[in-house]
Amino acid sequence: MNTEEKKPKSRRELVRTMGQSGNYWYAMEESKNLKKGKSLEVIFWKSPIALFRGESGKVSAIENRCPHRQLRLTSGIVEGEEIICQYHGWNFDGCGKCTGISHELGKGKGKSELPNIKINSYPVQEKYGLIWVFPGDPALSETVKIPAIPQLDQAEPWEFIPIDVKLKAHYSMMLENVCDFNHAFLHRKFKPFTNPHLKGYRREGDTIWIDYETDMSQSSAVKTAGEKKGAGLEDMTLWYQYPYQGSNTADKYLHWLFMTPIDEKNTRCFFVFLLGPLEIPFINKPVPKFLRKTVIWIANKLYIIPLLGEDTYILSEEMLGQERHPDIQHLEFNPIVGEFQKMSIEKWEEYVHTEALRKKQQKEDKQRYVFTGAGLTKKELRDYNKMLEEKEVAGL
Ligand code: FES
Ligand SMILES: [Fe+2]
Structure with missing residues (x-):
């Protein structure tokens, strides 16, 4: 017997195999990239989703799979509020229902006379310049909210330009990067933080809060922004508000990171940086409103994007x-890394569990179509249900 295979996975090995719970809203694309009458594919943990924008401007999200022969619907066309498969011309509406068939089978037939064919659809909404999809149990999409960003919700919202980063790594690595300031060495050119000191951290519900003390006076951005030696910017609070990450320094400089896991080796990251008191570099005068977007564009181009480039490379x-x-233990000295991994594992297991139960319930209710959340395979859920049944039989 090969005892090697029996060895339980370490927490790190385990988290690197996991996706994120589908029962949250995920930023999938920038709104500006999806024009009327167009479609594009996005992926949530190995599940391809077709996003399309109808003539009315409304965005829909359905499986990117024609149920006829499993072609990508995004290789087809968008007409009115529907997407049409390129091959035999089957139409699908935003609910994933087949509403038209161009050949003999459906020709001249009204919607009610067509064969009853449907694919999964997902709740979708647009906010903060992003298209958000709820890949899990649609019943939860009403109560679970997109994180509130007060600076963008107020009467005069702060200007921002989202930054879309395609990361070639597992999402947990990005999380462990953004909350671990011990990697100041990597950023020795830009110096976003110097001499960081972890003051403390705590978990409250599904949020982990972290307090850092750090010297920002060396940062080229802080110097350019006219901040006096980074005074008042020594304390930074970060959070992992599952599944989102963010930071706040003196309510002036904030960021949000919205990650969408694609697979074990790829993650789509949308960064929203919020820069409060913008001043014109070198002359230290407030930036007039009409120029703010341009200054942000320059700050992104010259500072933030190259800085993030160092992280994505590393x-x-x-x-x-x-x-x-894969199986050599890390020498990990930052306690936050373990805390993050624990929460990521816990939330993913919760998702698999609730979706397995939902699938079982749909079958018991003899629903015509059994749809479970994106990111889970049928096998995964079957195995999970089997495990639950075995536990029940054993009285565990
Ligand atoms: S493969 Fe899509 S309509 Fe035939
Ligand atoms: Fe970094």
């Missing part, structure tokens, strides 16, 4: 390290 290196040495 995380692709970490991914390579993991592929080469």
